Amino acid sequence: MTEPLLELKDVRKEFRIGGGLGIRRRTVAALDGVFLSISAEEPTVTALVGESGSGKTTIARLVMGLVEPSSGEVLYQGRSVRDWINSDEMAYRRQVQMIFQDPYSTYNPFYRVDRVLFSTVKKFNLASTKEEAQQVVLASMRAMGLRPEYILGRYPHQLSGGERQRLMLCRILMIKPRLIVADEPVSMLDASLRSIFLDNLLQLKESLQLSCLYITHDMNIAHYVADDLVVMVHGSVMERGDARSLINEPMHPYTQLLVASIPTPDPRKRWQDRLELNVSTLKELKPEVGCKFSPRCPHVMSVCREKAPPLFDRKGRRVACFLYE
Amino acid sequence: MQPTILEIEDLHVYYKTVAGDARSVEGVSLSVHANEILGIAGESGCGKSTLVDGILRLIKPPGYVPKGRVLFKGVDLLQLPKATMREYRWRDISYIPQGSMNSLNPVIRIEEQMGDAVLAHVKVGKREASQMAISALAKVGLPGDVLRMFPHQLSGGMKQRVIIAMSLLLNPSLVIADEPVTALDVVAQKAVLQSIARLRDDYGMTVLFVAHDMAAHAEIADRVAIMYAGEVSEIGSVSDVFIEPLHPYAQGLIGSIPSVDRGSVKGIPGLAPNALEWPSGCRFHPRCPVAIDVCPKENPPLIPIRDGRYAACHLVKADA
Amino acid sequence: MTMMADAPGEVAAPVRAGPLWRATTAIWRASPRLKLGLTLLLLLLALSFLEPIITHLRLEGRGPTELGTFPRLASASLQNPLGTDVFGRDLLALLMIGLRFSLMVGLIAGGLATAVAVFVALLGGYSGGRIDYLLNTVTNAILVTPSLPILMAVAAFVPIDLVLLALVLAFFSWPLGARIIRAQVLSLRERPYVEFARVSGFGRFGIMFGEILPNLVPFIIVGFSYAVIGNILAETGLRLIGLGPGDVISLGLLLNWAMTFGALAQGRYLMVLGPTVCLLLIFIALSLINVGIEERFNPRLKGVTGN
Numbered sequence: 009m010t011e012p013l014l015e016l017k018d019v020r021k022e023f024r025i026g027g028g029l030g031i032r033r034r035t036v037a038a039l040d041g042v043f044l045s046i047s048a049e050e051p052t053v054t055a056l057v058g059e060s061g062s063g064k065t066t067i068a069r070l071v072m073g074l075v076e077p078s079s080g081e082v083l084y085q086g087r088s089v090r091d092w093i094n095s096d097e098m099a100y101r102r103q104v105q106m107i108f109q110d111p112y113s114t115y116n117p118f119y120r121v122d123r124v125l126f127s128t129v130k131k132f133n134l135a136s137t138k139e140e141a142q143q144v145v146l147a148s149m150r151a152m153g154l155r156p157e158y159i160l161g162r163y164p165h166q167l168s169g170g171e172r173q174r175l176m177l178c179r180i181l182m183i184k185p186r187l188i189v190a191d192e193p194v195s196m197l198d199a200s201l202r203s204i205f206l207d208n209l210l211q212l213k214e215s216l217q218l219s220c221l222y223i224t225h226d227m228n229i230a231h232y233v234a235d236d237l238v239v240m241v242h243g244s245v246m247e248r249g250d251a252r253s254l255i256n257e258p259m260h261p262y263t264q265l266l267v268a269s270i271p272t273p274d275p276r277k278r279w280q281d282r283l284e285l286n287v288s289t290l291k292e293l294k295p296e297v298g299c300k301f302s303p304r305c306p307h308v309m310s311v312c313r314e315k316a317p318p319l320f321d322r323k324g325r326r327v328a329c330f331l332y333e
Numbered sequence: 334m335q336p337t338i339l340e341i342e343d344l345h346v347y348y349k350t351v352a353g354d355a356r357s358v359e360g361v362s363l364s365v366h367a368n369e370i371l372g373i374a375g376e377s378g379c380g381k382s383t384l385v386d387g388i389l390r391l392i393k394p395p396g397y398v399p400k401g402r403v404l405f406k407g408v409d410l411l412q413l414p415k416a417t418m419r420e421y422r423w424r425d426i427s428y429i430p431q432g433s434m435n436s437l438n439p440v441i442r443i444e445e446q447m448g449d450a451v452l453a454h455v456k457v458g459k460r461e462a463s464q465m466a467i468s469a470l471a472k473v474g475l476p477g478d479v480l481r482m483f484p485h486q487l488s489g490g491m492k493q494r495v496i497i498a499m500s501l502l503l504n505p506s507l508v509i510a511d512e513p514v515t516a517l518d519v520v521a522q523k524a525v526l527q528s529i530a531r532l533r534d535d536y537g538m539t540v541l542f543v544a545h546d547m548a549a550h551a552e553i554a555d556r557v558a559i560m561y562a563g564e565v566s567e568i569g570s571v572s573d574v575f576i577e578p579l580h581p582y583a584q585g586l587i588g589s590i591p592s593v594d595r596g597s598v599k600g601i602p603g604l605a606p607n608a609l610e611w612p613s614g615c616r617f618h619p620r621c622p623v624a625i626d627v628c629p630k631e632n633p634p635l636i637p638i639r640d641g642r643y644a645a646c647h648l649v650k651a652d653a
Numbered sequence: 654m655t656m657m658a659d660a661p662g663e664v665a666a667p668v669r670a671g672p673l674w675r676a677t678t679a680i681w682r683a684s685p686r687l688k689l690g691l692t693l694l695l696l697l698l699a700l701s702f703l704e705p706i707i708t709h710l711r712l713e714g715r716g717p718t719e720l721g722t723f724p725r726l727a728s729a730s731l732q733n734p735l736g737t738d739v740f741g742r743d744l745l746a747l748l749m750i751g752l753r754f755s756l757m758v759g760l761i762a763g764g765l766a767t768a769v770a771v772f773v774a775l776l777g778g779y780s781g782g783r784i785d786y787l788l789n790t791v792t793n794a795i796l797v798t799p800s801l802p803i804l805m806a807v808a809a810f811v812p813i814d815l816v817l818l819a820l821v822l823a824f825f826s827w828p829l830g831a832r833i834i835r836a837q838v839l840s841l842r843e844r845p846y847v848e849f850a851r852v853s854g855f856g857r858f859g860i861m862f863g864e865i866l867p868n869l870v871p872f873i874i875v876g877f878s879y880a881v882i883g884n885i886l887a888e889t890g891l892r893l894i895g896l897g898p899g900d901v902i903s904l905g906l907l908l909n910w911a912m913t914f915g916a917l918a919q920g921r922y923l924m925v926l927g928p929t930v931c932l933l934l935i936f937i938a939l940s941l942i943n944v945g946i947e948e949r950f951n952p953r954l955k956g957v958t959g960n
Contacts, residue, residue: 059518072852101854113845118867131854168604198376199547200589204600225518228548232591232598255593269523271548273590275572278552283474283527 011086013048019080021066038066040243051213053220055234063243064223068189072106105185109192111172115164122160128179148178170201177208189221206233227270231255239263242300249325259327262301338539339365344401346387355608357383359563370533370540372554378605379560381543385511389428390418423454427500429510434492437484444480450499469498473528490521494528510542526553547590559583562606562616565635569642579644582617687945693938701753708746717746735923739914748927754903758819758888763881765823770830775861778838792828800825808896822884830876837872841865871950878939904928
């Protein structure tokens with residue numbers, strides 16, 4: 009068995025907030041003992057699903073080397089990300105790239121959009137002459153269905169969100185990484201453009217044989233793109249497994265809640281249940297000990313409040329719930 | 334057939350710019366029937382939020398309303414004096430703007446904020462104001478305990494439901510909500526949408542809500558109007574429109590939504606046009622997969638097709 | 654592998670110019686006040702630098718600082734539009750010389766101060782951690798040091814020339830700009846495009862100068878104007894109280910002479926008005942530039958810095 013492409017081993021990430029004269033600083037654990045891995049055997053899209061505050065963005069930043077874990081390891085091809093960056097940052101960046109959520113603010117408004125592409129060519133040594141650089145850029149744009157004569161020379165605000173996001177895919181096409189981290193790349197795009205982007209992403213997966221860690225809170229999208237799905241709550245993994253089967257037969261109570269909350273664009277399949285008066289969902293109470301979902305879980309047992317469940321193996325799935333012990 | 338509470342007739346909203354008028358809403362006519370939820374759907378730039386602002390007379394310069402009538406129970410809101418309109422806005426029609434859950438004052442208890450909202454419009458005692466607050470909260474499925482809390486103790490979804498409750502304090506007959514669930518997580522979103530559905534089911538209210546998320550409309554709306562480029566392209570019952578959309582844009586839009594109970598989806602190529610320069614003729618023609626010769630020349634009007642369905646497309650003819 | 658193509662987008666092709674040119678022309682076109690201020694400033698500069706020619710023509714070869722060129726204490730006349738001073742020197746010529754010196758001191762000191770401020774603010778604000786702590790401490794330390802007594806001491810004991818004076822003034826004026834710019838850097842540092850640059854492999858300096866600096870331009874311009882006017886006034890103040898060499902003419906020195914002579918009491922108003930109006934014009938020009946920049950960029954600062 010080859011080592012995984014990406015692996016997170018018992019990763020904890022804490023942030024200290026507050027503090028000052030005489031006021032104690034609180035530690036907030038954004039990630040609390042996360043185990044995650046993406047196989048290197050074949051290109052996969054792994055969706056990381058969770059509500060805001062679940063820690064998914066922190067994982068993205070750890071993988072990209074923007075932050076360091078407080079404890080635990082973040083390994084790419086067996087070596088820690090920090091090691092990669094310290095010894096040869098560009099080698100790491102060539103293998104691991106990112107697509108951001110906001111297609112507007114990832115562009116520096118001072119420059120034309122060309123800069124994003126041409127600076128990539130320069131940084132990654134994709135061409136040795138100006139003419140070659142031009143060829144590389146134009147080829148990637150055409151492959152993505154963008155017309156260079158309409159796009160190049162423009163400033164970010166002159167393009168639409170869909171075009172800007174697609175330009176980012178051009179960049180990916182030029183670099184040809186092995187792994188991309190996509191942080192909600194379509195959430196700020198219009199509905200009719202989303203599927204175009206997602207299809208482009210899947211086509212890139214096939215043609216470049218790349219894997220993707222796709223972060224989203226939208227289960228419909230996760231269902232569309234993902235092979236594997238990882239569900240997180242408050243910095244811990246609740247369940248992971250094959251995307252289709254996980255959505256069809258969720259095991260973890262939280263996943264069940266998520267799946268039951270998905271709105272479907274089919275009026276014949278509306279939610280049948282009624283609104284519940286649930287006082288305990290006051291603010292997603294984050295327990296210090298025990299299972300992160302225990303305050304809201306309909307099947308909560310006393311053991312759940314005492315210690316956090318590890319990931320149990322069940323039918324090819326991994327579920328962090330004492331119901332499956 | 335239920336009586337019509339709100340009748341929008343040929344409403345136009347323009348914005349003056351250096352480059353001419355941006356015609357954000359052009360000739361929109363809609364009726365909202367009593368005790369229904371009417372959803373206004375569309376993507377960014379289609380004019381749906383501007384439409385709502387136009388209905389409630391919230392358009393500020395450089396925007397202006399050159400034409401149109403908005404009849405609320407027979408009274409044209411656009412002709413009312415400002416003071417009267419203000420009264421209508423809380424008592425008869427309540428409005429929940431986009432992002433309003435962030436407008437709760439974080440350091441004041443809910444009870445006080447709701448109390449203030451009541452007292453700004455009617456003179457009642459504190460006890461009675463509390464009662465009104467409790468019953469409003471109950472309408473959205475929140476317990477009275479919420480009153481003693483501060484906004485920061487509540488989750489996003491609960492805050493939004495508090496805002497909805499606040500809009501119900503004076504028992505309006507119509508609630509207009511602009512993107513009520515956009516910033517919420519999926520679990521909270523469901524709770525808020527169900528709260529809105531309750532208003533119709535258990536309390537006989539009428540709701541007009543704007544959302545770009547088509548699935549939200551599919552879950553709770555009775556009828557949906559799909560807007561494109563400042564105009565309505567299709568209206569009908571939610572099951573009709575979603576299962577058998579008539580307008581090519583509606584077809585494209587509905588066919589582009591990924592969903593757990595669907596396989597592949599297809600997007601709509603091209604760019605949304607901008608209000609300074611709508612395409613000639615039918616505004617969707619540059620992106621339409623089935624455009625014919627007449628499409629760039631004439632803008633098709635919204636015509637009744639059958640049973641309360643309307644579509645604005647040259648290829649969709651009314652049933653005889 | 655070809656993907657779905659877009660339908661045709663917008664029509665016109667934009668001008669192919671570099672970002673710096675675009676920024677400069679954008680700034681110029683930005684506001685009428687800005688144009689006015691810049692024009693005024695350039696006019697003053699031109700006037701003061703053309704002084705040698707103008708004086709030569711006017712005084713028919715006689716040096717402006719030669720004593721006794723003209724009758725002493727003459728009132729305004731065609732030959733001496735501002736009159737003459739107690740030594741018979743043409744006041745208009747002296748004024749233009751003084752204007753030149755004051756402007757030079759202001760611009761050089763202001764320019765130096767701004768350059769240092771930008772560099773310190775960028776480095777500290779972006780790096781954070783110990784570097785920021787160190788630079789910030791230094792900034793604050795100089796900021797709270799009372800500059801006037803030190804300037805007075807320096808001026809009293811060290812022969813002052815333009816360069817030295819500019820250096821000393823710059824030393825005391827850079828911290829203020831640095832603080833303001835640092836605050837802006839702290840905010841810009843969090844922008845998504847900075848994060849994007851980081852994951853694209855750009856190093857610290859590449860990001861500082863490539864991503865953040867361009868979006869600081871409005872602040873730099875405003876900081877520069879303030880630094881210039883501040884330094885001109887500082888120099889004027891020192892000269893007014895008699896410090897500095899008596900032979901290097903600046904607007905402050907002219908005012909000092911006017912004071913010493915008792916011009917106001919004697920009814921020789923032009924002696925005072927001349928330098929004062931010049932200072933006023935410089936101040937107005939720079940303020941107009943500031944207002945113009947803020948007008949254009951302030952509500953739109955969000956647009957420029959990608960909010």
